[in-house]
Amino acid sequence: KAGVTQTPRYLIKTRGQQVTLSCSPISGHRSVSWYQQTPGQGLQFLFEYFSETQRNKGNFPGRFSGRQFSNSRSEMNVSTLELGDSALYLCASSLGGQGEKLFFGSGTQLSVL
Amino acid sequence: GIQVEQSPPDLILQEGANSTLRCNFSDSVNNLQWFHQNPWGQLINLFYIPSGTKQNGRLSATTVATERYSLLYISSSQTTDSGVYFCAVGTNAGKSTFGDGTTLTVKP
Numbered sequence: 460k461a462g463v464t465q466t467p468r469y470l471i472k473t474r475g476q477q478v479t480l481s482c483s484p485i486s487g488h489r490s491v492s493w494y495q496q497t498p499g500q501g502l503q504f505l506f507e508y509f510s511e512t513q514r515n516k517g518n519f520p521g522r523f524s525g526r527q528f529s530n531s532r533s534e535m536n537v538s539t540l541e542l543g544d545s546a547l548y549l550c551a552s553s554l555g556g557q558g559e560k561l562f563f564g565s566g567t568q569l570s571v572l
Numbered sequence: 573g574i575q576v577e578q579s580p581p582d583l584i585l586q587e588g589a590n591s592t593l594r595c596n597f598s599d600s601v602n603n604l605q606w607f608h609q610n611p612w613g614q615l616i617n618l619f620y621i622p623s624g625t626k627q628n629g630r631l632s633a634t635t636v637a638t639e640r641y642s643l644l645y646i647s648s649s650q651t652t653d654s655g656v657y658f659c660a661v662g663t664n665a666g667k668s669t670f671g672d673g674t675t676l677t678v679k680p
Binding site for chain 2: 494504517558559562565566
C-alpha cells in the first residue's frame with residue numbers, strides 16, 4: 460500500500476498570499492488530520508476530517524481552513540499568510556474509528572517571506 | 573486541555589547503550605502512540621500502546637494508563653536511532669496532543 464502523500468514538499472510564499480496544501484491518505488483510510496510543527500510551539504493539531512466533515516478543530520485562527528473530498532483526499536488552505544505561518548505542515552491518516560493509529564506523510568515545508 | 577510531558581528533553585548516548593524515554597500525561601486517554609521523527613521530518617509510528625507492553629526488535633514500550641505514564645525503551649542503540657521521539661495522546665477521535673519530544677543523539 461502506498462503511504463500518505465503530501466504535496467508539494469516545499470513552498471515559498473510572501474506575506475499576504477494564500478496557499479493550498481494537499482494530502483492523499485492511505486487507501487481505505489477515511490480520517491485525515493493536519494498538524495503544524497514549529498521549533499517554538501512543537502506539534503500542534505489544526506483540524507481533522509472524516510467522511511468529508513470536520514470532526515475536530517484546534518485553536519488556530521480562521522485563516523486556516525480545510526476540506527475533504529469524497530475520495531478522502533484533503534486540502535488545507537491558509538489565507539493572508541503571516542511570517543509566523545512558516546512551519547512544517549504534517550498530514551496524518553487513520554481508518555477513522557475512535558483513537559486509531561496515525562500514519563504521517565513527509566510534510567510540506569512552508570516558508571513565508 | 574490535556575498536558576503531555578516528555579523526559580529527558582535531550583539524550584546523548586554511545587552506540588550500544590540502552591535508554592529509557594518517559595511520557596507523562598495529565599488526564600485519562602483512550603490512545604497513546606510513540607513516534608520517531610527522522611532528520612528529514614518524517615514521523616514514523618513506533619507503537620500504538622494505550623495500555624500494556626509491546627516489543628518490536630530493539631524497541632519496546634510500556635503504558636501504565638492508571639498512573640498516566642508511558643515508557644519507551646531502546647536497547648543496543650545505533651546511530652540510525654538518532655532523531656526526535658514524540659509521545660502523542662488522544663482523548664477524542666481524530667485529535668492527538670503531542671509532547672515536546674526527546675532529542676536522541678547516538679554517537680559511533
